[in-house]
Amino acid sequence: MRIIKSPAKMHEICRSFSAKGKTIGFVPTMGYLHQGHVSLLEKARKENDIVILSIYVNPTQFGPKEDLKKYPRDIGNDKKLAKRSKTDIIFIPSDKDMYPQGYGTFVDVGSVTNNLCGISRPGHFKGVATIVTKLFNIVIPNIAYFGQKDVQQCAVIKKLVSELNMFVKIKVLPIKRENDGLAISSRNVYLSEKEREDSRILCSALYYAKKSVKHGQRSSDKIIAKAKKMILSKRSAKIDYVKIVSQDTMKDIDKVEKKAVMAIAVFIGKTRLIDNIVLG
Numbered sequence: 001m002r003i004i005k006s007p008a009k010m011h012e013i014c015r016s017f018s019a020k021g022k023t024i025g026f027v028p029t030m031g032y033l034h035q036g037h038v039s040l041l042e043k044a045r046k047e048n049d050i051v052i053l054s055i056y057v058n059p060t061q062f063g064p065k066e067d068l069k070k071y072p073r074d075i076g077n078d079k080k081l082a083k084r085s086k087t088d089i090i091f092i093p094s095d096k097d098m099y100p101q102g103y104g105t106f107v108d109v110g111s112v113t114n115n116l117c118g119i120s121r122p123g124h125f126k127g128v129a130t131i132v133t134k135l136f137n138i139v140i141p142n143i144a145y146f147g148q149k150d151v152q153q154c155a156v157i158k159k160l161v162s163e164l165n166m167f168v169k170i171k172v173l174p175i176k177r178e179n180d181g182l183a184i185s186s187r188n189v190y191l192s193e194k195e196r197e198d199s200r201i202l203c204s205a206l207y208y209a210k211k212s213v214k215h216g217q218r219s220s221d222k223i224i225a226k227a228k229k230m231i232l233s234k235r236s237a238k239i240d241y242v243k244i245v246s247q248d249t250m251k252d253i254d255k256v257e258k259k260a261v262m263a264i265a266v267f268i269g270k271t272r273l274i275d276n277i278v279l280g
């Protein structure tokens with residue numbers, strides 16, 4: 001497993017793989033790898049000749065009051081998990097290389113960012129779309145792998161590659177959960193023991209929503225009202241949003257239909273957790 005830091009070097013290596021007809025599977029991450037990332041790497045390993053993982057905590061997707069500085073990092077463990085998943089190359093660029101002094105080019109994918117996390121985290125998806133564009137330009141992957149947990153990010157990236165004519169296939173893999181249902185996330189380490197226990201309410205609310213759709217409920221308002229009540233039964237919980245949206249457009253929908261997804265963002269104490277479930 002090689003570690004490459006220079007974007008130019010990384011690109012040169014990727015071009016030579018492509019010239020030899022080798023397919024590149026790419027897993028972009030911000031590090032602090034967990035089983036969710038491992039599932040992406042394993043899938044990439046099965047489907048490609050070469051597997052590239054990027055680790056870069058992208059400053060432009062964090063707001064001024066967000067946790068950029070204290071975002072968890074453990075490069076030693078990341079390398080261990082990457083190696084175990086048979087990753088060929090880890091790309092670890094620096095801030096200086098990604099955003100040199102005077103940097104000014106940003107990618108804005110439009111209306112798909114106008115709801116959910118796009119409201120609570122202004123500028124976040126501009127940062128994501130920008131860094132993903134840059135990484136795709138460097139790595140020129142055939143397939144890139146993302147987790148369904150960041151459902152709006154997946155919609156943003158699909159729109160990005162389609163509208164900017166990038167010939168990268170986007171694969172979205174299911175959410176990995178702890179045994180008690182909590183979606184696995186790098187931010188779960190921030191939770192105290194009690195908060196960790198309370199955080200189970202997120203997936204309970206989502207499972208409730210799924211079950212009620214199964215039993216014939218189609219009214220988004222009714223499902224959302226009950227889910228909110230469940231979440232607020234935990235004193236540490238503060239709702240950012242609980243919404244039912246179309247998986248492609250991220251716009252609110254009144255009646256649950258084929259592409260409906262329930263997406264939630266909840267502060268448990270100071271930790272903001274997101275999760276979602278496909279209802280349609």
Ligand code: PAF
Binds near residue numbers: 028030061132150153
């Ligand atoms: O999902 C993430 O870890 C990040 O948003 C991504 C896609 C690596 C861009 O920084």
